[in-house]
Amino acid sequence: MSDPWDGSGGQAARSRTAQVPGPRMSHKSGDVPLPGGRAASRAGSRSRGGGRSGHRSRPVRRGRRVLKIMAICLSVLVLVTAGAGWWFYEHLNGNIHSLSLDGKGGTEKADAFGRTPINILVMGSDGRTSKADCKLGGGCSKTGVQTGSNADVQMVVHISADRSNATVMSIPRDTMTKVPACKDSESGQSTTGYYGQINSALQYGPACQVATVHQLTGIPIDHFVKLDFSGVVKMSDAVGGVSVCVNADVYDTYSHLKLSRGTHTLKGVAALEFVRSRHGFGDGSDLGRTISQHIFLSAMIRKFKSAGTLTDPTAVYDLANAATKALTVDDGLGSVKKLISLADDVNKVPSKRMTFTTMQTAPDPANDDRVVVGSGAKTLFATIADDQSLTTGSGKKSAAASATAKATATAPAVPASQIAVTVENGTPITGRASAVADALTSKGFSTGTSTANAPSPSATTTLTYGSGQEAEGKTVAKALGLSGSHLKQGSGTGLTLVIGSDWPSGSSFPGGASTSAPADAKAAVSNAHAQTADQAKTCAKVSPYKTVALNGVPMTPSQAYAAAKGKPDSDE
Incomplete structure (x- = not known):
């Protein structure tokens, strides 16, 4: 087998190692013995007048020069690469905006093996706090850029202590509850506490929203992640679009979502229109919106986990850059290293064991446009707080979920x-x-x-x-x-x-x-619209009611789609 380093330099190196002395020759051309191979060819060329016949070739020194140049180039490359990596890391860290939770969310308890669950409150802000969000969300024509915001999206994301399963529970924005005394660490705005709509707590800072959800559910909240309109656009673009399905033609004249029946890949503004659509799905309320958001997030999770997304350096850069710019997080997630660790924890959970649910509600006796905590919600809260899975290892309903809901019948009158x-x-x-x-x-x-x-x-x-x-x-x-x-x-x-x-x-x-x-797991998911993240064929159900209006005429989203033939679809 030939030596991969064969060549004139390699031969010279082996000659030096053998230390075979050669005759001392004068520098006259006639005293130089003619070696064989390439050296002979070069010597013959010189004797025929080619090249510089009065000088002896020095393959050893030329080899040394080549190796030296290669070493210098390699060193420079390493330094440049390391510098670029460090710049990239510091750049991403500089993107992150983090705030303290001030202990408002309680503390998780470790299991018997010392492993700790993770509970994160994911908030979608309706704030028009920048020109970009004003343009995306509208409503700033009279007020201009605004200062306050509400948490129109609230999801408690629970990752089990053993990282084998996860539950994502949406809390409708129209839920009425007690907001505790809070003070926003950034704006200084404070409240002594009040009874009101749960999404309004964000006006007093993310920590106040966390405290409100913790008080309502009893679930310890370790972390929070907040994103605004621009954040949704950036994230959907970074993953190359999210594939969603609608079961009928839909045109929500409020969020401007317009899609034909079937599957679509949504990017940018189209993705924002989908997750914001409240009148297009379900009964036209916030309850229908939570279900379509689960479909969107499930598709995004599948995209994250798919081969190619996390193995493509360009995609990873775009995703990391977009995520760190789009998110506001608590101090516990306030670095690239911590966010990577969280992403790794999420990635460990199979899609078939990620359950999306919506908190059960009942009509508010005092206001038909608002809701209160409904039957079964306390049991759902307890499953999350107790780190119970709603699926088995195969992704099917657990034995408890398949049994009769005995706990509901025997539950105390007061939760x-x-x-x-x-x-x-x-x-x-x-x-x-x-x-x-x-x-x-x-x-x-x-x-x-x-x-x-x-x-x-x-x-x-x-x-x-x-x-x-x-x-x-x-x-x-x-x-x-x-x-x-x-x-x-x-x-x-x-x-x-x-x-x-x-x-x-x-x-x-x-x-x-x-x-x-x-x-009881069955009671926990009863009327909670539970579905797992692996259900790729689930379509968002378009509202059959007259929840939208076109030119002042009430109609269903499908009727509006047919009537607005001149308006392009959101994904065109």
Whole structure:
């Protein structure tokens, strides 16, 4: 087998290694012996008048010069490449805008193996806070560029502790709830708290929106990601478009989405029109919009995971550059390294085990245009807070989801989120009341749960409930592993838990029952429009109602499509 480095330089190198001395010759041409091969050819050429016959060839020095030049070029290339990589990294880090959560979202608990779930609140802002967003969102003709914004899209993204499954739960923007006292760290705008539409909490900063969702659901929120109109456009362009399907012709005269029946690849403004369309799908309300958004996000996730997207350097650069420019995140995600780690965690979850749901709602008795938390929502909250999967390893419904929803029939009249407990420390151990109170709120009990020192030391733990509150007392006892012997009815109102010396540590009573029974998965997804991210053939259902208007005439989105023949489709 020949040496790949064969050649005049290689032969010279081997001669030096062998250290075979040669005769000392004068520099006269007649004294130079003629070697064979290429050297002979060169020598013959010189003797015939070609070249410089008075000088001896020096292949060794020429080889050294070539290697030296190659080494210099390689060094320069390495330095330039490393510099470009460092510039790119710093460039992306400089794109990121991050804010502190200030501990507003609670804290996740690790599982038995020390692994921790991840809960992220993804927010889509309706803010017209730049000229670009004014142009995309409209509505700035009279007000100009605005300062405040609402969270018209809210999704709690839960990634399980073992990274085997994920749940994405949308919360409709029209949900009425209690907004806690908040202050925006950037604008300084503050509120002492109020009852109102959940999306309005973003006016007091992303941390306030996180606190509001945490209070409503009892789910600890570790992180947030916020993007605006421009962000949707940039992200959809960066992935080369997102493929979606509609089951009928649709023209939403409000979001301007216009598509014929079938599958379309949406980029830029067309993608924004699709995710913003509220009148085009379902019943024309925000509930229908959450379902079409799930279809869009599922398609985007499949695109991320597809071969070619993450292996194409240009696509990766465009995606990373767009993402870091488009997103506002919390400090815990405020670097390229942390965002890459999050992307890796998401990538570990198979598409068939990513479940998209919408929080169950009921009409608001005080306002037909608003909704409140509906039946089954508390169970859905509990499945997420307890890190329960809504699918099996095969992606099918879990055994719990296939069973009868017994938990719904036997559930207490008052959900955990509406039960507040006064936890008193009757031990000499500092912090016991706080530890147990934190455990209760992390399980979804009311954030109105408070702590205090017991009036006197207590040897035994007792849970006292007021008249008519036995069911609430049993719910608390079950969550903490307390037996019926610890329960007693008092003469006052409310629930008071006195921690005795028989409970010196931990958030579950020693030797007690399981801290909480698993939530019923079927009840959790009942009326929650659940679907998994691998369902590529799912089409968004166009509204059959007269939810849009063209030239002042109410009509269905399909009728509007037929009537607007002169307007090009969004993907043209």
